[in-house]
Amino acid sequence: MNRVVPGFGLSLGITLFYLSLIVLLPLGALVWQAMDVGWARYISIMTGARTLAAFQVTLSTAALATLFNAIYGLALAWVLVRYEFPGRRLLDALVDVPFALPTAVAGIALSALFAKNGWFGGTLADIGIEVAYTPIGIAVAMAFTSIPFIVRTVQPVLEDVAADVEEAAATLGASDLRIFAKVIFPAIFPAFLTGASLGFARSLGEFGAIIFIAGNRPMTTEVVSLLTFIRIEEYDYPAAAAIAATLLGMAFVMLFVVNMIQLWQQRRVGAGD
Amino acid sequence: MRLSRRLILAAALAPFVLSAAVPAARADEPSTILNASYDIARELFDAINKKFEPAYKAETGKEIKVDQSHAGTSKQARSIVEGLAADVVTFNQVTDIQFLVDKGFVAKDWQTRLPNASSPWYSFPAFLVREGNPKGVKNWDDLVRDDVKLVFPNPKTSGNARYTYLAAYAYALEKFNGDTAQADAFVKKLLANVVVFDTGGRGATTSFVEREQGDVLITFEAEVISVKDAYKDKNFQVVVPPVSLLAEFPVAVVDKVVDKRGSRKIATDYLTWLYSPEGQRIAAEANNRVVDPTVAEEFKAKFAPVRLVKVEDVFGGWKKVQQDHFVSGAKLDELFVGQ
Numbered sequence: 001m002n003r004v005v006p007g008f009g010l011s012l013g014i015t016l017f018y019l020s021l022i023v024l025l026p027l028g029a030l031v032w033q034a035m036d037v038g039w040a041r042y043i044s045i046m047t048g049a050r051t052l053a054a055f056q057v058t059l060s061t062a063a064l065a066t067l068f069n070a071i072y073g074l075a076l077a078w079v080l081v082r083y084e085f086p087g088r089r090l091l092d093a094l095v096d097v098p099f100a101l102p103t104a105v106a107g108i109a110l111s112a113l114f115a116k117n118g119w120f121g122g123t124l125a126d127i128g129i130e131v132a133y134t135p136i137g138i139a140v141a142m143a144f145t146s147i148p149f150i151v152r153t154v155q156p157v158l159e160d161v162a163a164d165v166e167e168a169a170a171t172l173g174a175s176d177l178r179i180f181a182k183v184i185f186p187a188i189f190p191a192f193l194t195g196a197s198l199g200f201a202r203s204l205g206e207f208g209a210i211i212f213i214a215g216n217r218p219m220t221t222e223v224v225s226l227l228t229f230i231r232i233e234e235y236d237y238p239a240a241a242a243i244a245a246t247l248l249g250m251a252f253v254m255l256f257v258v259n260m261i262q263l264w265q266q267r268r269v270g271a272g273d
Numbered sequence: 274m275r276l277s278r279r280l281i282l283a284a285a286l287a288p289f290v291l292s293a294a295v296p297a298a299r300a301d302e303p304s305t306i307l308n309a310s311y312d313i314a315r316e317l318f319d320a321i322n323k324k325f326e327p328a329y330k331a332e333t334g335k336e337i338k339v340d341q342s343h344a345g346t347s348k349q350a351r352s353i354v355e356g357l358a359a360d361v362v363t364f365n366q367v368t369d370i371q372f373l374v375d376k377g378f379v380a381k382d383w384q385t386r387l388p389n390a391s392s393p394w395y396s397f398p399a400f401l402v403r404e405g406n407p408k409g410v411k412n413w414d415d416l417v418r419d420d421v422k423l424v425f426p427n428p429k430t431s432g433n434a435r436y437t438y439l440a441a442y443a444y445a446l447e448k449f450n451g452d453t454a455q456a457d458a459f460v461k462k463l464l465a466n467v468v469v470f471d472t473g474g475r476g477a478t479t480s481f482v483e484r485e486q487g488d489v490l491i492t493f494e495a496e497v498i499s500v501k502d503a504y505k506d507k508n509f510q511v512v513v514p515p516v517s518l519l520a521e522f523p524v525a526v527v528d529k530v531v532d533k534r535g536s537r538k539i540a541t542d543y544l545t546w547l548y549s550p551e552g553q554r555i556a557a558e559a560n561n562r563v564v565d566p567t568v569a570e571e572f573k574a575k576f577a578p579v580r581l582v583k584v585e586d587v588f589g590g591w592k593k594v595q596q597d598h599f600v601s602g603a604k605l606d607e608l609f610v611g612q
Contacts, residue, residue, distance in 0.1 A: 050606070112483070112484070115483075117485045118484075133469050211471075216427055217469075226472075229430065230427070230429040231601065232351075233348070233429060234429065234600060235351075235372065
């Protein structure tokens with residue numbers, strides 16, 4: 001146990017104090033404002049056609065983005081961990097760029113690339129796929145801003161998978177695919193799920209990157225975070241708080257799932273000892 | 274003319290009255306004021322402040338700096354209520370100043386304090402089309418055609434777009450002799466023709482110009498002309514429809530802030546200066562139509578003729594229009610969502 005920081009009581013006190021100040025207080029204020037709405041009004045806000053459409057658009061595009069990142073992020077983590085090649089460190093550093101970049105800048109850059117007169121957009125339009133100003137564009141923006149989650153959670157676990165286990169499997173005659181399916185993937189699976197869940201949660205709330213590429217048409221390309229913003233612009237604070245609180249609830253569920261996965265992971269690792 | 278003779282005289286005399294009052298100026302007056310304004314007025318107020326500051330020093334010997342803050346005006350109004358210490362607001366819609374009145378930040382009689390209902394210049398929704406006007410867009414009727422795609426900001430987040438929505442609605446009411454069902458259908462089709470709803474005026478301009486979305490950009494005439502001038506190589510064309518909706522740019526002193534900071538005099542002088550020939554000329558150079566008849570005459574050649582209808586006449590005022598069209602669940606939502 002590391003006791004460099006003085007006293008458990010003091011450390012815990014400071015931790016809780018700042019956590020309350022920075023995280024719990026704003027969230028509490030949000031929930032408190034949402035409570036003001038009352039059940040009947042809350043239900044009518046949440047079941048409005050436009051709100052439902054926004055949630056549907058957001059959830060489906062977030063799922064699409066997460067699926068893409070699950071496959072591509074895993075491959076990226078694999079390459080970064082298992083291969084030595086020139087520029088590997090640079091690539092490794094690039095993974096964090098979506099975290100560092102202001103999301104609005106990302107949104108503008110993506111819409112410039114994927115608009116019909118952009119580099120990718122032109123080619124894609126030729127084969128009949130429109131990205132910018134459609135739900136696909138939203139998924140692209142979400143995938144961009146949430147890719148680091150999956151790479152950064154899988155990477156360290158993948159590094160820890162001991163080579164000797166793989167070698168043993170190979171010695172026993174297992175094929176590459178079988179080694180991956182039976183040895184490597186089970187080891188990284190909890191981390192993989194954690195990363196995917198975090199990425200999904202992030203995608204649900206993403207705003208800056210999306211509004212520039214989404215088209216923002218009600219019912220088709222309007223995401224929940226934009227709808228919240230619109231309700232505030234209408235000075236309709238209760239509706240904004242209600243929608244935001246629902247989003248917050250979803251994020252909490254995701255975090256709960258992530259924690260359960262981590263608990264499960266620890267138990268598996270514990271059982272292996 | 275829209276401006277009465279007496280008010281022009283008052284505006285013209287203001288600098289003299291102002292200089293006579295100098296010795297009485299309090300020593301603890303702040304030397305900076307903050308102007309909270311709308312999104313696309315950054316360049317305009319930059320130019321105005323550059324002229325106002327030396328002019329004010331020449332008149333009064335007092336060194337003043339005017340700071341600028343620009344964003345959507347609903348956001349600015351909220352920021353002020355939440356503590357942004359803006360001495361004056363220069364908005365593009367009465368509704369957002371009304372919000373400040375409701376919250377006790379601006380006195381109820383603000384529109385009577387300066388000439389022309391406290392609006393030193395005006396504009397209206399106009400169209401920008403691509404080179405050679407390939408779709409032959411001339412009037413609002415062309416915007417509901419199936420082959421015409423539009424770009425304008427989201428009326429839910431942009432005052433600019435609320436004017437576009439109201440202008441289209443006012444036009445439709447006139448066309449169909451006040452039949453609201455037909456007017457509703459007209460505006461609904463117009464909204465359905467929009468390919469991208471950006472959250473603000475500049476975003477819409479970017480979508481139209483840089484991303485090449487849509488056939489027509491609808492925004493204030495001032496912005497339409499500026500975009501045409503800024504992108505000379507693209508040969509955009511300005512189309513001024515025969516009829517549109519008057520968009521006023523109301524200005525007000527934020528009473529609660531100036532009383533606290535002791536900046537009422539400077540703030541008032543600043544807003545009064547906007548009506549001076551110099552202030553009016555800068556606004557006209559930035560493609561706004563101005564209320565000073567002499568300056569308006571100077572810039573006459575720049576602007577196409579247009580007949581402007583008023584929110585008060587067509588919709589019974591901003592308060593009513595807000596209730597009937599813009600609160601959630603009202604007419605705009607109905608036409609916007611049901612597309």
